Amino acid sequence: MQKSLHIDxxxxxxxxxxxxxxxxxxxxxFNISKSRIKVFNFESAGRKVPYTCTQCAEAWCLHAxxxxxxxxxxxxxxxxxxxxxxxxxxxxxxxxPFGTINYVADSGKVQKCDLCGGQPACADACPTGAIxxxxxxxTGLGKMRQWAEKTDTQPRA
Amino acid sequence: MAWAKKILRVNxxxxxxxxxxxxxxxxxxxxxxxxxxxxxxxxxxxxxxDPLSPENKLIMTTGPLTGTMASTGGRYSVVTxxxxxxxxxxxxxxxxxxAEMKMAGWDxxxxxxxxxxxxxxxxxxxxxxxxxxxxxxxxxxxHTEETIKQAHQDPQIRVASIGRAGExxxxxxxxxxxxxxxAGRSGVGAVMGSKNLKAVALRGTVGVSGIRDFKAFLQxxxxxxxxxxxxxxxxxxxxxxxxxxxMNVINEVGALPTRNAQDVQFEGARKISAEAxxxxxxxxxxxxxxxxxxxxxxxxxxxxxxxxxxxxxxVVNSPKYWGATGGLEYENAWSLGAANGVDDLEALTVxxxxxxxxxxxxxxxxxxxxxxxxxxxxxxxxxxQIGVEAPFGSAQALLExxxxxxxxxxxxxxxxxxxxxxTKKYGHPELSMTVKGQEFPAxxxxxxxxxxxxxxxxxxxxxxxxxYTVASEILGVPVKTDPLSTEGKPDLVKAFQDATAAFDxxxxxxxxxxxxxxxxxxxxxxxxxxxxxTLERLAEVGERIWxxxxxxxxxxxxxxxxxxxxxxxxxxxxxxxxxxxLVSGIDKMIPEYYKVRGWTAEGVPTKDTAKRLGL
Numbered sequence: 161m162q163k164s165l166h167i168d169x170x171x172x173x174x175x176x177x178x179x180x181x182x183x184x185x186x187x188x189x190f191n192i193s194k195s196r197i198k199v200f201n202f203e204s205a206g207r208k209v210p211y212t213c214t215q216c217a218e219a220w221c222l223h224a225x226x227x228x229x230x231x232x233x234x235x236x237x238x239x240x241x242x243x244x245x246x247x248x249x250x251x252x253x254x255x256x257p258f259g260t261i262n263y264v265a266d267s268g269k270v271q272k273c274d275l276c277g278g279q280p281a282c283a284d285a286c287p288t289g290a291i292x293x294x295x296x297x298x299t300g301l302g303k304m305r306q307w308a309e310k311t312d313t314q315p316r317a
Numbered sequence: 318m319a320w321a322k323k324i325l326r327v328n329x330x331x332x333x334x335x336x337x338x339x340x341x342x343x344x345x346x347x348x349x350x351x352x353x354x355x356x357x358x359x360x361x362x363x364x365x366x367d368p369l370s371p372e373n374k375l376i377m378t379t380g381p382l383t384g385t386m387a388s389t390g391g392r393y394s395v396v397t398x399x400x401x402x403x404x405x406x407x408x409x410x411x412x413x414x415x416a417e418m419k420m421a422g423w424d425x426x427x428x429x430x431x432x433x434x435x436x437x438x439x440x441x442x443x444x445x446x447x448x449x450x451x452x453x454x455x456x457x458x459x460h461t462e463e464t465i466k467q468a469h470q471d472p473q474i475r476v477a478s479i480g481r482a483g484e485x486x487x488x489x490x491x492x493x494x495x496x497x498x499x500a501g502r503s504g505v506g507a508v509m510g511s512k513n514l515k516a517v518a519l520r521g522t523v524g525v526s527g528i529r530d531f532k533a534f535l536q537x538x539x540x541x542x543x544x545x546x547x548x549x550x551x552x553x554x555x556x557x558x559x560x561x562x563x564m565n566v567i568n569e570v571g572a573l574p575t576r577n578a579q580d581v582q583f584e585g586a587r588k589i590s591a592e593a594x595x596x597x598x599x600x601x602x603x604x605x606x607x608x609x610x611x612x613x614x615x616x617x618x619x620x621x622x623x624x625x626x627x628x629x630x631x632v633v634n635s636p637k638y639w640g641a642t643g644g645l646e647y648e649n650a651w652s653l654g655a656a657n658g659v660d661d662l663e664a665l666t667v668x669x670x671x672x673x674x675x676x677x678x679x680x681x682x683x684x685x686x687x688x689x690x691x692x693x694x695x696x697x698x699x700x701x702q703i704g705v706e707a708p709f710g711s712a713q714a715l716l717e718x719x720x721x722x723x724x725x726x727x728x729x730x731x732x733x734x735x736x737x738x739x740t741k742k743y744g745h746p747e748l749s750m751t752v753k754g755q756e757f758p759a760x761x762x763x764x765x766x767x768x769x770x771x772x773x774x775x776x777x778x779x780x781x782x783x784x785y786t787v788a789s790e791i792l793g794v795p796v797k798t799d800p801l802s803t804e805g806k807p808d809l810v811k812a813f814q815d816a817t818a819a820f821d822x823x824x825x826x827x828x829x830x831x832x833x834x835x836x837x838x839x840x841x842x843x844x845x846x847x848x849x850x851t852l853e854r855l856a857e858v859g860e861r862i863w864x865x866x867x868x869x870x871x872x873x874x875x876x877x878x879x880x881x882x883x884x885x886x887x888x889x890x891x892x893x894x895x896x897x898x899l900v901s902g903i904d905k906m907i908p909e910y911y912k913v914r915g916w917t918a919e920g921v922p923t924k925d926t927a928k929r930l931g932l
Contacts, residue, residue, distance in 0.1 A: 176413075180385070184386070190384055191420060203642070206622040
């Protein structure tokens with residue numbers, strides 16, 4: 161069963177635990193500037209939205225890479241950057257329509273979410289359930305359930 | 318270890334920025350943040366210094382847990398000598414600014430001297446420089462933050478700044494970061510303004526590394542987060558209702574100071590409560606509250622995000638107030654509302670926005686308006702002097718006076734001095750609801766006796782955040798005590814004061830203490846930092862910090878006479894509610910408190926006490 165990160169912005173409080181967990185997982189430091197998941201704060205609308213790579217089935221980044229440095233992890237379906245192969249050309253960062261693969265000047269390579277090998281640190285760290293790791297085919301199940309509950313409008317005998 | 322071990326020293330007179338190592342010996346004695354920065358202030362300045370002179374210093378400081386995954390680990394404080402009180406000032410704030418300072422690789426920034434021209438400090442990791450802020454002077458905190466982000470073309474910069482209140486010498490001006498979080502009390506923003514320092518802008522990409530034992534740290538922080546999530550106050554009450562959950566509760570127990578503490582219950586409390594913020598307005602069908610929000614690293618998320626009704630008279634012609642922004646916390650809803658008899662939730666939300674926008678402490682501002690309104694009621698102050706009709710309950714007066722004060726116009730210049738100076742000038746010092754010149758907040762000591770002792774003995778002037786005995790007296794945390802009794806309160810207050818000083822100095826938020834004790838904090842600190850941080854050691858560090866602050870105040874010229882409450886609370890009994898007929902028993906509690914503290918009858922730490930604490 162393949163799983164995906166699923167994001168519910170309405171539950172996000174902007175605490176950035178996800179960004180700290182991500183940076184620690186990948187860099188061994190609490191350093192939100194290195195996080196592969198970002199929380200955007202739309203101040204005047206009062207909305208906070210976590211955003212990261214959604215692991216496209218037909219990934220633009222993967223197809224654009226001239227040296228095949230982005231490969232599919234068979235176990236998780238994640239599109240993973242192989243740093244030893246990456247030449248830092250940044251073509252993937254142009255190809256990705258969502259901006260979720262980015263260059264890291266310190267290493268001269270690109271980075272993106274790799275689902276932490278199947279146990280995403282961001283989802284583990286999220287205190288409100290705004291970021292969950294759920295079955296890819298049923299990311300809408302929670303919302304369906306909420307709406308299903310609202311259909312119960314008839315008085316019972 | 319979790320300290321960055323580096324201080325940035327900024328000399329505004331010379332225009333220099335220099336890095337120096339953190340005194341790790343002191344860090345072992347005073348932990349960080351409030352404790353450690355106060356140690357630096359004590360060591361480097363004369364306690365008798367004029368707070369608004371170049372000789373005073375201003376320190377922005379983080380704790381060892383700031384910028385880590387510890388829940389609420391995003392706090393920083395501003396430490397200086399306060400211009401409102403003449404005492405030690407230490408104002409704590411959340412948001413994201415503190416964590417950014419740590420991630421740029423700094424434990425604290427010490428500002429000294431005074432710049433000739435308005436400047437702001439720009440810090441990008443280890444690079445720091447002062448930049449011209451002439452174009453920002455005379456503008457709000459909101460405009461300043463936006464302009465700096467645009468100038469650097471970087472939306473990820475974090476900014477702390479003063480608004481016009483800080484520039485205009487409002488003695489309770491605050492430092493505002495991330496648009497609506499504030500180092501709020503005691504006038505730290507006025508000190509920043511006196512130094513011609515408009516803002517501090519940070520970008521940190523170094524991060525926080527060097528956690529002593531990461532595995533143990535993750536275990537300890539995860540366990541502590543669970544304690545917060547499972548607790549009814551931090552897991553449910555605060556996220557849903559914010560601190561405003563208290564409005565109806567405190568009103569019911571008869572401890573809501575109303576109309577300048579003439580009453581202890583407010584008939585309009587329900588209309589300005591958390592529950593009211595959740596209700597749909599008849600005018601536009603929307604609720605005042607949009608959502609809750611968290612500061613950096615916080616798993617409680619008590620923050621309020623509100624949006625006012627665009628058709629409300631107070632904003633109908635001011636589109637800049639139409640967006641979502643920081644909403645009312647309990648203290649502000651009280652100080653702007655109940656303290657003045659104002660029950661218009663939308664107007665209070667706007668008054669709070671003005672305080673954020675121009676950087677003013679809403680507690681002192683609101684409580685000062687309460688004194689103005691009482692003097693207006695008595696006929697001591699007339700409309701011609703104030704500039705507006707100012708009867709109790711007037712939201713129009715509240716908003717107009719907020720603008721006038723922040724902008725330094727007309728009678729606003731007198732309100733800017735706080736109620737102690739204002740009431741004295743007009744011959745009625747008894748109408749100032751202050752201790753050490755600072756207005757007390759939203760808990761009436763006649764109905765919650767422990768808070769009387771809290772206010773009277775708080776080192777930064779009247780304040781609820783130095784020992785929040787409301788937790789025990791009203792909410793039963795960690796044990797229930799009788800709010801109407803003075804019995805045992807000196808011990809209770811001391812325990813809360815010491816624990817709070819340790820929490821503040823760690824870089825975590827005091828609101829965790831609805832669920833955490835020092836026993837929950839200790840394993841997190843111990844895993845993060847070298848030194849063997851036990852509960853007992855933290856309690857001792859807290860006590861050491863408290864006594865150091867006390868010694869500073871005594872050296873600054875304060876005496877036991879300053880550990881007192883306004884006469885009204887001691888002579889005018891509560892008129893209604895459970896505390897009806899009661900006055901504060903402060904005079905009974907003080908001598909016992911001094912004994913419990915190991916102080917002389919004059920409130921001076923004895924030689925033995927000082928020696929025991931290594932002072």
